[in-house]
Amino acid sequence: MSEKTSIDMKMFWYTNMVVIPEFVTIITTVDKEGNVNAAPYSLGVPYSVTKKKPQILFLMRKNSHTCINAQETREFVVNFPSSTYLTDVMETAQFMPRGENELDHTRFTTIASQKVTPPSIKECYQHLECRLNEVIEDDMQTRLIGDIVEIVVDSKLTAMNRYDRIKAADPPVYIGDERRKDYFFGKIGKIEQLAFQIPEKGERRKTIRTNIPWEEAALTETAKIPIAIREMVIEFIEEEAKKGGDDRVTYELYKKIEEEYAPKEYTEKIDHV
């Protein structure tokens, strides 16, 4: 193993020395007068993955135009560009006076969004239309949590298998910058598909570990959960049971939780290994 070195913790620690890959998006907003604004944002993460409340969180400089507009009009669109548009992405990062549309200096054009006022960028391959749900602030930065109200994807991508879709979407990866001047990006050159290692048949049942009593019929149902997430799902169900005042997971309770959090249209797509 190579030697390790501790490094100084500085402002922007995530980009100074450490190598952290991030996705690249351009967020479009409008101000109160309807002027369009666009800028790149990478510090984002899916915040709630449920069907009921899909959410995304972004970390923003407090006084950025995107941050101000999103709070004033409570809507924003997260657009995902292909790597062929990286120079245009950088163009939208330029500081421009409020009210000026960064997209006018790029090859990007806009189309109407489905459910929100800020437009979507036509040349981007997918879009998350968001309504602002929550703002968490400290002195320096603002975290915006948006409810995703519409997910729009280029139609040609939806017909492809995952491998071809990744290739066609060609998403760039942002990997930090030097003094906020030189920005580094990666492009996906090779996609590897690795199967999750499944334990031998006989071992499967042994992997079911429970912390509170389960009715046998409920336990049998867990065999349908993919092995990769089975333990996590079991823990989740036990937590839900406890929250509801149950100290035992019955078949009926299991089915109720399944109906709420893992509806058929989702589970049918899962490969039941």
Ligand SMILES: Cc1cc2nc3c(=O)[nH]c(=O)nc-3n(C[C@H](O)[C@H](O)[C@H](O)COP(=O)(O)O)c2cc1C
């Ligand atoms: C690839 C890339 C990713 C960025 N990600 C973020 C981010 O997640 N949060 C942030 O506050 N600024 C981020 N920035 C910087 C903003 O894009 C920049 O401050 C921009 O001028 C803000 O524009 P606005 O005032 O129009 O919103 C990023 C810049 C680039 C080039």
